[in-house]
Amino acid sequence: MTFLVDLLAATLRNATPLVYGTVGETYAERSGVLNLGIEGTMYAGAFAGFATAWATGSPLIGLAAAIGVGVLAGAVMALMTVTFGANQHVSGIGLTIGLIGLAEFTNRLIFQGGELQQIEPMPIVNPVGDLGGIGAIFDQYALTWIAFLLIVPGAWWLLQRSSFGLEIRAVGENPEAADAAGVNVVRTRYLALMIGGALMAVGGAFITLALLGSFTLDIIAGRGWVCVALVIFGRWRIGRGVIGALIFSLVFSLQFRLRILPGFGELPFELLLALPYLVVIGALALSGRNVAYPGAYLKPYRRT
Amino acid sequence: MRISPWSTPILVVAAVLITFVITAGPIILAGANPIEAYAEFVVVPLTSQFTLLEVLVTATPILFTGAAVAIAFRAGYWNIGAEGQLLLGAVGAAGIGIVVGDLPPLVALPIMIVGGALAGAAWALVPALLRVRFGIDEVVTTLLLNPVALLLVNGLLHGPWRDPVSGFPESPRIAASAEFPTLIDRSRLHLGFAVALAVILVAWYVLARTPAGLRLRAAGLSPHGARFAGINVPRTLLGAALVSGAIAGIAGVSEVAGIQNRLTGGLSPGYGYTGIVVATLGTLTMPGVAIAAVFLGDLTVGASSAARSLGIPSQLGAVVQGVLLLTTVALLALRRQRFRRGGAPDAGSTAGSPAGDVAPEAQPG
Numbered sequence: 001m002t003f004l005v006d007l008l009a010a011t012l013r014n015a016t017p018l019v020y021g022t023v024g025e026t027y028a029e030r031s032g033v034l035n036l037g038i039e040g041t042m043y044a045g046a047f048a049g050f051a052t053a054w055a056t057g058s059p060l061i062g063l064a065a066a067i068g069v070g071v072l073a074g075a076v077m078a079l080m081t082v083t084f085g086a087n088q089h090v091s092g093i094g095l096t097i098g099l100i101g102l103a104e105f106t107n108r109l110i111f112q113g114g115e116l117q118q119i120e121p122m123p124i125v126n127p128v129g130d131l132g133g134i135g136a137i138f139d140q141y142a143l144t145w146i147a148f149l150l151i152v153p154g155a156w157w158l159l160q161r162s163s164f165g166l167e168i169r170a171v172g173e174n175p176e177a178a179d180a181a182g183v184n185v186v187r188t189r190y191l192a193l194m195i196g197g198a199l200m201a202v203g204g205a206f207i208t209l210a211l212l213g214s215f216t217l218d219i220i221a222g223r224g225w226v227c228v229a230l231v232i233f234g235r236w237r238i239g240r241g242v243i244g245a246l247i248f249s250l251v252f253s254l255q256f257r258l259r260i261l262p263g264f265g266e267l268p269f270e271l272l273l274a275l276p277y278l279v280v281i282g283a284l285a286l287s288g289r290n291v292a293y294p295g296a297y298l299k300p301y302r303r304t
Numbered sequence: 305m306r307i308s309p310w311s312t313p314i315l316v317v318a319a320v321l322i323t324f325v326i327t328a329g330p331i332i333l334a335g336a337n338p339i340e341a342y343a344e345f346v347v348v349p350l351t352s353q354f355t356l357l358e359v360l361v362t363a364t365p366i367l368f369t370g371a372a373v374a375i376a377f378r379a380g381y382w383n384i385g386a387e388g389q390l391l392l393g394a395v396g397a398a399g400i401g402i403v404v405g406d407l408p409p410l411v412a413l414p415i416m417i418v419g420g421a422l423a424g425a426a427w428a429l430v431p432a433l434l435r436v437r438f439g440i441d442e443v444v445t446t447l448l449l450n451p452v453a454l455l456l457v458n459g460l461l462h463g464p465w466r467d468p469v470s471g472f473p474e475s476p477r478i479a480a481s482a483e484f485p486t487l488i489d490r491s492r493l494h495l496g497f498a499v500a501l502a503v504i505l506v507a508w509y510v511l512a513r514t515p516a517g518l519r520l521r522a523a524g525l526s527p528h529g530a531r532f533a534g535i536n537v538p539r540t541l542l543g544a545a546l547v548s549g550a551i552a553g554i555a556g557v558s559e560v561a562g563i564q565n566r567l568t569g570g571l572s573p574g575y576g577y578t579g580i581v582v583a584t585l586g587t588l589t590m591p592g593v594a595i596a597a598v599f600l601g602d603l604t605v606g607a608s609s610a611a612r613s614l615g616i617p618s619q620l621g622a623v624v625q626g627v628l629l630l631t632t633v634a635l636l637a638l639r640r641q642r643f644r645r646g647g648a649p650d651a652g653s654t655a656g657s658p659a660g661d662v663a664p665e666a667q668p669g
Contacts, residue, residue: 034443036384040626080630086637089382089443091630093580098626101619102330108617109334222451229448270459277448281430284440293441302641 001133007253008137013211015242015249016144017042020203021227022234022241023155024196028074029231030159031192032172032296033081036092038200039224040099041073045201047103050119050208050215051110059122059209063143066205067198073099074197078190085300096224104217121213141210143202148242151199156238168192173295185301200224229280235292248276310639312587319585319632326627327620336614344614345606345624355605357491363601364562365390365572367500368555369579370586370593371507372548378511378588379544380524385431385446386552387576388453389424393553395457396423397560398465398567401478409481416482417499417557424553425546427453432545436538442545450576461569475567484562496558501594503551508590520544552576581629587636600625 021042028035035041045066053062073095080091111117125145128138159165170178171185171192179185203223208215226248234241255269308314328338349355369386376383383389397420404412431445461473468476484495511517522530523540531537559571582600586592607621 036443036447076630080634080637084634084637085641086630086633089384089447090580090584090633093384093577094626094629094633096626097574097577097581097629098623101622101624101626105330105334105617105619105623108619222454225448225451228444232444268459268463270455270462274452274455277452281434281445281448284445285434285438298441298443300637302644 005136010253011250014253015245016147017203017206018245019147020199022230022245024199025227025231027192027196030172031168031189034088037077037095040096041197041200042204042224043220044069044099044103045204046208046219049205053119066201070198070201071194074194078193082189088298118214122210143206143210175296175301233280315635319635322631323628327624334616336616344610345603349602349605357493358605359601361492362604363597364497364500365555365575366578366582367597369552369575370582370597371504372551373579373583374588374593376544376548378524379520381541381545382443383446383548385449386579388450389427389549389552390556390576391453391457392427393420393424393556394560394571396420397557398475401482404482405479412481420553420557421550425550428545428549432542436542477566494562496562504590504594581625584632
């Protein structure tokens, strides 16, 4: 029982950065831009959030710094792919290499490679109470509550029900038609990428500001690539992407707990961790030519 | 003949200079003089024999991955998976290297190189088949196989291949006859560098001088045009993808047999991704790749010496790589825009083809 409660609590906790990243990547891709800068943006968000919180003593200011870095990273991606019309995948990889480098460079400058610095992690909030033992599932960081109760429904509403969301989807499906209908393609893609970047950076900052209270090298460890996979797994729908994030997080949290049990240590858990990638590739193979990519995926838009 | 300011060499040099202007910011932040720092980065490594050889050692893996990425991109196949293909090559080399102890090096080394190449090609096979059979975009599939390859390496190192002696997550040391010999005494420069040069030379010859190379370039410039010219485009793409994976696989062999002598988790600090920087900076030509790889090797060695002498964190090397990739693709895209103005209205169509992007043939004027 405690095992199950603990497992479910960990699932929600570990899903949080993936939820932010997946929603952020969904915004980018629905506007027609595959943002492979996500891994670097999460990394830079994690570092900027931590370093600022460490310097100011305020996790909230740290969070604001992470958001700022994310918006900037999204703007650079937009400058590259929307304004210059450069290759999306190459630009994204460049952004990731550069941002990880910059974060590690600044980390070295500030902390001189000395001993690991800690900050007071963000507090855990439980609005539900004990509920006879199972309430511990809801011992979660505020950023987790915000992710599931505010960001996911809010982002869904904005994308699917608001006129701004319609514009994002329009420039992602058919920029020519959107342009003809009076939608500012450039502005819409910039905004989608900047919102997406901010969300990715918050996902990274959650790890340093709440989960760990510290920054270590390779802290994102491929979570950005997991989000890229989850967006496709969810067929570019926010709800399905979040379900994917929860499934992945459940598997991840489970293997983490099984690994330390006697007799389980030798099982090939890496295979489990590779599953989300393999499932996505398998799903792509099965749906074949019917994969519903956003219409303008990977295509720069130029007025002719 | 008038030289256009948009010609490829000028554009690449401009990208390097713009990068240096941008990265002056972090250098000043670190309290150093940018001019002095760039001298340390670029010039100092070339001034002593020891550092010069280290530059070539550092360039070796990215010569392979740069060539691998360039060949695929040239065909219009966006292989982002060189990192994973490299790791598979390393797994293959470590596996073969343990069991070939009884064979003389002249037999053991070729077996290992071919085995690593096949492993890399095998890792490239599934995304390539999905692309040519079902038209599934290879960017995401090749990318997602990178973390899978890393998990495979970690799974082996924490499981069946864990060193029984030390208990570290490292594979047992490969046989002495499977180690690459050094090319120059008392240096780390190993056979892998010579193999890399040979690969670049052969790739250059094949691309520039053979029908297969012509088919590959034609498929990249215009898949439709190539098809009307009777070229089997899917087969060409498949071939390019597999050759690309094989060359990236040899990069893994070279690191295992030449540097680490075993499989380790930290074998590649992202050489596959650096290959994308090398290929782009080298404008997808083999001479360009060779120059770009040595240049980045120079910068990497320079960055670690600048860390000691000027106190600039060596991670600046990665910042320079990222910014360099961004400025190069930005300038290439701007060139494409500039020469398309007033041309055929084909907005969007170049995204899937390297046509006006980096292939020098597409260079107008």
